[in-house]
Structures are given as C-alpha cells and as structure tokens.
Amino acid sequence: MNIKPPAEPGMAFSDIDTPSLVVDLDAFERNLEIMAARVTEAGVRLRPHAKTHKSPWVALQQIARGAVGICCQKVSEAEIMVDGGVHDVLVSNQVVGAAKLDRLAALNQQAQVAVCIDHIDAVAEIAAAAANQNVIINTLVEIEVGGGRCGVAPGVAALNLARAIADDKHLHFAGLQGYHGKAQHFRGLNERRDAIAEATRLTAETVELLAQDGLACEIIGGAGTGTFEFEAASGVYNELQAGSYAFMDADYARNRDADIFEHALFVCAAVMSRPNQQTAVVDAGHKAASIDSGLPVPWGLAGSEMSGMSDEHGVIDITTVNEKPARGDKILLIPGHCDPTVNLHDWYVGVRGLHGADACVETVWPVAARGALF
Amino acid sequence: MNIKPPAEPGMAFSDIDTPSLVVDLDAFERNLEIMAARVTEAGVRLRPHAKTHKSPWVALQQIARGAVGICCQKVSEAEIMVDGGVHDVLVSNQVVGAAKLDRLAALNQQAQVAVCIDHIDAVAEIAAAAANQNVIINTLVEIEVGGGRCGVAPGVAALNLARAIADDKHLHFAGLQGYHGKAQHFRGLNERRDAIAEATRLTAETVELLAQDGLACEIIGGAGTGTFEFEAASGVYNELQAGSYAFMDADYARNRDADIFEHALFVCAAVMSRPNQQTAVVDAGHKAASIDSGLPVPWGLAGSEMSGMSDEHGVIDITTVNEKPARGDKILLIPGHCDPTVNLHDWYVGVRGLHGADACVETVWPVAARGALF
Numbered sequence: 017m018n019i020k021p022p023a024e025p026g027m028a029f030s031d032i033d034t035p036s037l038v039v040d041l042d043a044f045e046r047n048l049e050i051m052a053a054r055v056t057e058a059g060v061r062l063r064p065h066a067k068t069h070k071s072p073w074v075a076l077q078q079i080a081r082g083a084v085g086i087c088c089q090k091v092s093e094a095e096i097m098v099d100g101g102v103h104d105v106l107v108s109n110q111v112v113g114a115a116k117l118d119r120l121a122a123l124n125q126q127a128q129v130a131v132c133i134d135h136i137d138a139v140a141e142i143a144a145a146a147a148n149q150n151v152i153i154n155t156l157v158e159i160e161v162g163g164g165r166c167g168v169a170p171g172v173a174a175l176n177l178a179r180a181i182a183d184d185k186h187l188h189f190a191g192l193q194g195y196h197g198k199a200q201h202f203r204g205l206n207e208r209r210d211a212i213a214e215a216t217r218l219t220a221e222t223v224e225l226l227a228q229d230g231l232a233c234e235i236i237g238g239a240g241t242g243t244f245e246f247e248a249a250s251g252v253y254n255e256l257q258a259g260s261y262a263f264m265d266a267d268y269a270r271n272r273d274a275d276i277f278e279h280a281l282f283v284c285a286a287v288m289s290r291p292n293q294q295t296a297v298v299d300a301g302h303k304a305a306s307i308d309s310g311l312p313v314p315w316g317l318a319g320s321e322m323s324g325m326s327d328e329h330g331v332i333d334i335t336t337v338n339e340k341p342a343r344g345d346k347i348l349l350i351p352g353h354c355d356p357t358v359n360l361h362d363w364y365v366g367v368r369g370l371h372g373a374d375a376c377v378e379t380v381w382p383v384a385a386r387g388a389l390f
Numbered sequence: 391m392n393i394k395p396p397a398e399p400g401m402a403f404s405d406i407d408t409p410s411l412v413v414d415l416d417a418f419e420r421n422l423e424i425m426a427a428r429v430t431e432a433g434v435r436l437r438p439h440a441k442t443h444k445s446p447w448v449a450l451q452q453i454a455r456g457a458v459g460i461c462c463q464k465v466s467e468a469e470i471m472v473d474g475g476v477h478d479v480l481v482s483n484q485v486v487g488a489a490k491l492d493r494l495a496a497l498n499q500q501a502q503v504a505v506c507i508d509h510i511d512a513v514a515e516i517a518a519a520a521a522n523q524n525v526i527i528n529t530l531v532e533i534e535v536g537g538g539r540c541g542v543a544p545g546v547a548a549l550n551l552a553r554a555i556a557d558d559k560h561l562h563f564a565g566l567q568g569y570h571g572k573a574q575h576f577r578g579l580n581e582r583r584d585a586i587a588e589a590t591r592l593t594a595e596t597v598e599l600l601a602q603d604g605l606a607c608e609i610i611g612g613a614g615t616g617t618f619e620f621e622a623a624s625g626v627y628n629e630l631q632a633g634s635y636a637f638m639d640a641d642y643a644r645n646r647d648a649d650i651f652e653h654a655l656f657v658c659a660a661v662m663s664r665p666n667q668q669t670a671v672v673d674a675g676h677k678a679a680s681i682d683s684g685l686p687v688p689w690g691l692a693g694s695e696m697s698g699m700s701d702e703h704g705v706i707d708i709t710t711v712n713e714k715p716a717r718g719d720k721i722l723l724i725p726g727h728c729d730p731t732v733n734l735h736d737w738y739v740g741v742r743g744l745h746g747a748d749a750c751v752e753t754v755w756p757v758a759a760r761g762a763l764f
Contacts, residue, residue, distance in 0.1 A: 019466070019761045033489065033764050067701055089702040092393070109702065110662045112673070112718050115407065134663055135717055165703055166663035166671050197700060288484045289508055289540035297540050299486070302682050302730040304763055308699070325682070326571060327441055327729050328463040328483065329539050343509055344486050355701050356676040360733070362761050387393045387736050387760075389678055390407050 019362040021380045029367060029375035034286040034346065035300035037361040040370040041378055043280035044262060045077075050276050051261050052081040058248035063087055063106060063237065065259030068355045070385035071364065072100020074262065085128075087237075087257045091120045092388035098127040100384060107131045108193055108237065108257060110138065110158070110166055116390065117142055121149035130154035130235075132193045134168040139180045139187065146186035154190035155181045156235060159222055161215035163197040170194075170218040171225060178231050191235030192226075194219040195257065200242030201309070203271060212239075212246035220252045242271055265354040267309035282348040283312060283357065284365070285330060287341050294335045296320075298347055301328040305349060306356035312349035316371070317341070322349070359386050393736040395754045403741060403749035408660040408720065409674035411735040414744040415752055417654035418636060419451075424650050425635050426455040432622035437461055437480060437611065439633030442729045444759035445738065446474020448636065459502075461611075461631045465494045466762035472501040474758060480504045482567055482611065482631060484512065484532070484540055490764065491516055495523035504528035504609075506567045508542045513554045513561065520560035528564035529555045530609060533596055535589035537571040544568075544592040545599060552605050565609030566600075568593040569631065574616030575683070577645060586613075586620035594626045616645055639728040641683035656722040657686060657731065658739070659704060661715050668709045670694075672721055675702040679723060680730035686723035690745070691715070696723070733760050 022033035032038065055062040064078045065087040075086045075097055085104025088094040094105045104127065111120055111131055123129045124146070131142065133155060146153045157177045160167030168174050174192070182189040199211035215238065223233050239247035241260040247253040260268055263281035283305045285298035302325055305312045311322040312330070319336035330349070334340050341347060348370075351357035366379040396407035406412065429436040438452045439461040449460045449471055459478025462468040468479045478501065485494055485505055497503045498520070505516065507529060520527045531551045534541030542548050548566070556563040573585035589612065597607050613621035615634040621627040634642055637655035657679045659672035676699055679686045685696040686704070693710035704723070708714050715721060722744075725731035740753040 019763075022764060034487075035763050112660055112662045113408075134665065137717065160665060164698075165700070165705060166665055168665070286486055288486045291508065291534060291540055291542070300763075302680060302727075303733045306676060307682055308676050324538075326539065331539060343511065353676075359677045360761070361763075387734070389393075389409050389674075389735075390396060 021363045023365045023377045023380055025377055025379055027377040029370070030346065032284055032365055032377065034284050035304040036284050037358065037364050038282045038284040038348065038370065039364050039366045040280045040282070041366045041368050042370070043278040047262050047264065047277045047280055048078060048081050051258065055248065055256060056082065060248050060253065061255045063255045063257055064262065065108070065257050066093060066097055066385070068259030068358065069262060070358055070383050070388065071381065072097050072102055072384055073381045075100070075102050078262070084255070090388055090390060091116050091123070092390040093385045094129050095119065095123055096385040096388055098123055098129065103127045105129045106235070106237065108195065110134055114141070114145065117145035118148060121145035121151055121153060124151040124153055125149060128154065130156060130190050132156045132158040133177060134158045134166050136177060136180060139177070139184055143184045143186040152186060152188050155187045156191050156193045156237070157181070158193040159219065161194045161196050161218050161238070162199065162211055163195060165197060170222040174222045175225050175229060178226050179229060182231055189231055191233035191237065192219060192222060193237050194253070195238040195240070196243065197240070200240040201267065201271065208243050209246055212243045212250070216247070216250040216252050223252065241268055260354050263354045265309070266313045266350045266352045279315070279350050281351060281354050282315060283351060285347050285349055287343050287345045287347065290343055294333060296332045296334050296341050298330040298332060299328065300330045300349060301325050303327055304360055305351050306353050306360065308356060309353035312351050315348040315350055317347060358383055362386060395737045397739045397751045397754055399751055399753055401751040403744070404720065406658055406739055406751065408658050409678040410658050411732065411738050412656045412658040412722065412744065413738050413740045414654045414656070415740045415742050416744070417652040421636050421638065421651045421654055422452060422455050425632065429622065429630060430456065434622050434627065435629045437629045437631055438636065439482070439631050440467060440471055440759070442633030442732065443636060444732055444757050444762065445755065446471050446476055446758055447755045449474070449476050452636070458629070464762055464764060465490050465497070466764040467759045468503050469493065469497055470759040470762055472497055472503065477501045480530070480609070480611065482506055482569065484508055488515070488519065491519035492522060495519035495525055495527060498525040498527055499523060502528060504530060504564050506530045506532040507551060508532045508540050510551060510554060513551070513558055517558045517560040526560060526562050529561045530565050530567045530611070531555070532567040533593065535568045535570050535592050535612070536573065536585055537569060539571060544596040548596045549599050549603060552600050553603060556605055563605055565607035565611065566593060566596060567611050568627070569612040569614070570617065571614070574614040575641065575645065582617050583620055586617045586624070590621070590624040590626050597626065615642055634728050637728045639683070640687045640724045640726045653689070653724050655725060655728050656689060657725060659721050659723055661717050661719045661721065664717055668707060670706045670708050670715050672704040672706060673702065674704045674723060675699045677701055678734055679725050680727050680734065682730060683727035686725050689722040689724055691721060732757055736760060
C-alpha cells in the first residue's frame with residue numbers, strides 16, 4: 017500500500033491533509049535565485065546537496081539555474097537522481113562493500129557519478145567495480161578539515177591516496193572533498209569564519225602538494241549553508257555543496273540572523289486537542305518532524321513555543337498567544353532540521369502564496385529518494 | 391521508484407545491505423510469548439500498539455498469541471492494518487477533520503475501528519461521519535491522567551462526554567482511554583509505580599461516576615512497556631496497550647534493569663571509515679535511527695559508545711575497544727527509541743540465530759504503515 021498524496025493541485029491550503037510537508041514555492045524560488053547569483057558573483061560552481069531534498073524535481077530546478085550537478089550521500093540516492101534526469105552526481109561520501117560499488121559503477125554507464133575515498137584499500141575496491149562495469153570512475157580524496165568524521169589527513173596522506181587513484185587505469189583523480197560539517201552549525205559568525213579559514217588553509221596546502229606531484233584538482237569541494245560565503249571567497253574551493261539554503265530550517269535561522277534565505281519548508285499540522293487554555297496539541301510528532309537540531313518552531317503564532325513532542329503529538333505552549341488556535345486549525349511548523357524531516361515524508365505539497373489569503377496548491381511531487389539509505 | 395529490500399530469505403547475515411532494520415526473530419518471539427503469559431496471569435486483555443511496528447505481519451503474530459486486537463494512532467495506520475487482516479483496531483487518539491473521520495467511518499464497514507475523543511464537538515463530528523457511512527462507531531473518552539498531552543479531565547467532564555456519546559444513535563460508548571505516556575519513561579521504578587497509582591485512582595473514580603449514570607466501560611485502556619505491570623495489577627485497567635515490548639530499545643532498557651524483555655530490534659550498520667584509532671564511522675545516521683530518546687547503543691562492542699550522529703553518519707568512540715572493527719565490518723545498533731526508528735525503514739529483515747555464527751535471513755517483510763501519517 018503506497019502513501020497517497022495529502023493534496024492535489026488546485027486545492028485550497030485549508031484542504032491539505034495533515035501532517036504534511038509544505039513548500040512555499042515563492043520563497044523556495046527566491047532562495048534558488050539568490051544562491052545562483054551569489055555563486056556567480058563569487059566565480060565558483062554550485063553542486064547543491066540532494067540529501068536535503070531527495071528530489072530530482074528540485075535538483076533539476078537547481079541545475080536549470082546554473083548548478084553543475086548535485087551531491088548525494090548514498091548510491092541509492094544517486095540512482096534515483098539519475099533516473100530522474102540528473103547527469104552529474106558526486107557521492108560526497110565513502111562507499112564500502114562490493115555490492116554498493118558495483119551499483120555505483122553500473123550507474124556510471126548512464127551518468128557521471130563520482131565518489132570519495134579516505135582509505136587506500138578503497139582504490140582497489142572501486143577500481144575492481146569500474147573494471148567489472150567497464151567504466152572509469154571519477155574519484156576524489158576526502159580530507160579531514162575539522163569535521164571530526166570521515167576523511168584522511170590533509171597533506172602527504174592525501175597525496176598518497178590521490179597518486180594511487182591517478183595511477184589506476186579504471187579511476188580518474190577528480191579532486192578533493194574538504195567539507196567541514198560541524199562548522200555549519202557553529203552559532204557565532206567568527207567561529208564559522210575561523211573554522212573555514214583553517215579548513216581552507218589545510219585544503220590549499222594539500223592542493224599545492226598535489227600540484228607539485230603533477231596532480232590537478234578539478235573539483236575542490238565543500239561548504240554548506242552555514243559557511244558557504246567563506247568557501248566562496250576562499251580562492252581555493254571551487255564547488256560549493258550547500259543544500260539547506262533551498263528550504264532553510266530553524267537551526268540555520270538561529271545562525272544566520274537577517275538572513276538572505278527565507279523559510280520555504282514547513283510541516284503543516286492540525287490542532288487535534290486543546291486540553292486547556294495553555295496548550296494546543298498538533299498531529300505532528302517525531303514521525304513528521306525531526307528534532308535532532310531542536311524542536312520545530314510554530315510560524316506566525318507570536319508568543320507560542322513548542323514544549324514537547326512524542327511520536328505522533330506535538331505540544332505547543334500558547335499561554336501568551338492572543339488569538340489561540342482552535343481544534344482543527346492548521347499550524348505551520350518550521351522544522352528544526354530540514355534534511356531528516358524531509359526524509360519522513362513521501363510527498364511535497366507546493367503552495368503558491370502560502371502566507372496569503374489565496375494560498376493554493378500548485379503542484380505535488382514525491383520525495384523520490386525518501387528512505388534511500390543504501 | 392520503490393526502495394528494494396536490503397536482503398532476501400536464505401541470505402547470510404554478512405550479506406545484508408546496510409543500514410537496515412534487523413529483527414532477532416528468536417528474541418522477538420520470546421518477547422511476544424512473555425507478554426502473552428503476563429497478561430493471561432493478570433487476567434487482562436492485550437491490545438498492543440501498532441505505532442511501534444507499523445506491520446500487520448507483527449500484529450497478526452500478536453493476535454495469534456491472544457491479543458484482542460491492536461491500537462493505532464492514525465486512520466491511515468488503521469487502514470493498512472485492516473487491509474493486512476486485522477479486524478479489531480482502536481485508534482487510541484483524537485481524529486480531527488471531516489475527511490479523516492469519513493475514512494474512519496468507511497473503515498468500520500470492514501472491521502471494528504474504535505476512536506477516542508476529548509472534546510464535546512467531536513461527538514457530532516464523528517456521528518456525522520458514521521451516519522454518512524451507515525455504521526456505528528465505538529467511541530472512547532480519553533482522560534488526562536498525568537501525561538500532559540490530550541484528554542479531558544477525569545470525573546464530571548469525562549462523564550459529560552461519555553453521556554453525549556451514549557445518547558447518539560450513530561455512536562457506541564465503548565469506554566475510557568487513560569494512557570500515561572510520560573510515566574513510561576520515568577527512570578525510577580517507584581516514580582513509575584506512583585504515577586500509575588494516581589492514574590489508576592483518577593480512572594477508577596471516573597469509571598465509578600459513569601457506572602452511577604448507567605454507563606459501563608467495556609474498555610478501560612492504557613499502559614505501555616514501561617509501566618504495564620502496574621496497570622495489569624490495578625484491578626481497574628482491563629486492556630493493556632504496550633507496544634515496545636516486542637522489540638525493546640535502549641531507552642526502555644535504561645528503565646528496566648534485569649528486564650524480562652530482550653533487545654530484538656537493531657539497525658544493522660557497516661563501518662565506512664576508520665579515520666583514526668579512536669573512531670569508527672558507520673553508515674547509519676539520523677535517516678536510519680531516531681535520536682529523540684538518545685543515541686543508539688552499539689551491541690556487543692564492549693567499551694564502545696556512540697559519540698555523535700549526523701544525517702548519514704554515526705560516529706562510534708572505540709578508544710577502549712580491544713578488537714577494533716575494520717572498514718566494512720557490520721555493527722548492530724540498539725535504537726534509542728524503536729517507534730520512530732522503525733518508521734524510517736521500508737523493510738524488516740528477520741534473522742534466525744542473529745548473534746550466532748550461522749545467522750541467516752529467514753524472512754523479509756515490509757514496514758507497511760511507514761509514513762502513514764494521516
């Protein structure tokens with residue numbers, strides 16, 4: 017049994033079923049335009065991360081505005097993107113295991129699908145898959161620039177991997193991946209700037225070391241919505257991988273005051289209970305909105321605050337709210353973190369004029385790569 | 391594009407794709423047997439909550455062992471359960487909106503699907519849907535017994551709702567819902583006992599008040615895996631709604647030391663990077679395991695601890711682990727909270743002899759109601 021869409025094109029906002037994932041199409045399009053302009057001004061390329069939206073429909077809109085391709089985190093995500101018409105994908109992640117690598121190689125028969133490594137054994141593993149499928153796989157070295165996750169040390173260790181890639185006839189050395197994930201969420205502007213300055217320094221040194229060995233980096237990739245201005249201005253990074261800018265979320269909004277991006281993604285919930293004057297309970301809980309970066313924030317309900325969530329309930333404190341919502345009223349929630357929230361839903365509901373009186377569903381499209389974990 | 395199963399029956403454990411949801415079938419079956427025995431001893435009925443497993447396959451196993459039916463939280467969940475062969479469902483939740491209520495009423499043409507209310511307006515709303523579909527809907531009054539979420543006040547307010555239900559020819563008054571969700575997760579046994587003693591007192595007073603008005607409660611429902619022994623022994627509650635006992639999770643394990651239930655549910659992850667001696671990075675992050683009740687706990691990896699998660703990465707501190715896992719090794723993670731973790735996956739992989747050398751996939755079945763939010 018598949019999950020049916022919670023709305024149809026032409027429907028009034030009030031008729032959208034809840035809880036559902038609603039996109040403010042106007043804000044979304046402005047976000048895409050602004051980022052496109054920023055990267056053009058900076059003279060760098062944009063390869064937005066599709067782990068945020070998991071949708072070829074969104075990816076193609078980004079590409080139509082100048083993005084060179086997209087990033088994915090999983091081979092199964094890449095498969096769905098290629099199936100949806102995307103021709104240039106970077107799996108900005110390690111891929112381990114012969115079965116996954118064989119799928120990655122097979123996908124390279126249809127599109128250009130690059131991958132990252134951070135271990136010498138990966139060279140032979142990926143090369144075997146490439147040989148098996150008779151393709152050449154673009155391979156990047158992921159360096160650890162402060163994120164504390166994957167990645168080989170910058171410098172000589174990275175050079176050794178790059179050289180091994182370049183020396184393998186089934187692989188093509190395509191550059192460096194230097195993403196600082198943690199820095200995206202540092203609250204202070206200076207903290208973010210300093211972190212990316214250090215990441216840039218490590219990356220630049222490695223680029224230089226590789227150049228001395230005759231290895232050119234076509235892609236020097238990294239950056240997210242929290243720091244992209246710094247990588248854009250670094251003179252080192254040439255491909256930015258931000259994803260959340262398209263939608264924005266409550267966590268990024270806490271970083272980026274007076275931000276250039278607008279909230280374009282909401283969980284549309286309905287009040288299912290008003291047990292007392294202080295409380296509105298909505299029908300969206302952990303299964304409709306992720307809380308790994310904090311609780312969702314109610315939109316346009318001044319004085320309200322989410323006080324808790326359980327699996328299928330969200331509890332909103334409305335003690336100081338003047339016009340208190342009633343049973344059945346819809347409340348838009350800004351997700352704490354857009355990526356894992358999107359992944360909970362099967363459908364996007366695209367609304368034109370969302371915050372106006374004539375809000376109308378313009379389009380409904382699938383979260384095509386939802387659950388693409390493999 | 392649908393998500394393909396990560397394994398096939400007959401496959402060795404080592405060939406299961408990652409990250410995936412693995413069930414230890416032996417432990418799972420023992421959990422079901424133990425709960426069935428406990429409720430029989432206590433002389434109460436079991437109506438396990440299907441919001442945990444979202445699977446008619448699991449529900450039918452529970453029913454085969456004596457459960458009278460199941461609970462759901464959403465109409466769409468109930469639809470999938472009825473479609474899968476379950477004939478008796480209680481939506482242990484408020485349902486708001488004519489469209490949802492119409493679906494609830496329509497479902498009553500195929501099965502018995504009861505619902506809860508906590509507001510007087512709901513009586514007419516549900517009755518209208520019942521009339522429209524020419525069915526009689528079993529309706530319970532949800533009372534607030536300490537959970538701080540939905541529910542009308544016990545006592546007179548509950549009586550007024552019950553009377554209104556009983557007086558409507560399209561509805562049948564079926565009893566009380568008195569679930570104390572918060573108490574499930576209180577760490578101390580005495581705290582849990584005291585909370586359920588108070589919930590029981592409030593429920594008993596309400597039952598008595600209704601009886602004086604000639605209203606009998608066929609169902610007096612509540613309880614979860616954290617407290618069910620207390621409701622079972624209360625002499626008041628007659629239907630227990632525990633769900634997590636089938637799988638168990640790390641959060642409940644922190645409550646219930648020397649527990650009667652075993653961990654039967656795991657996220658099976660693979661090591662994708664070993665950036666240093668202290669760290670193993672696995673391919674399971676927020677999109678594979680919920681962290682609303684804490685990070686997952688690695689199974690059988692003495693000294694290890696998960697130190698962080700991001701969307702698609704889990705970072706495990708292996709500083710003090712003697713036999714350190716290598717790239718490609720599988721690690722089983724006990725989810726922090728089973729319900730929202732299950733909802734992230736499309737498939738269960740049922741393994742026989744999971745922790746032994748001959749672990750083998752016996753069956754693969756869908757998380758049929760994953761994403762059933764409506």
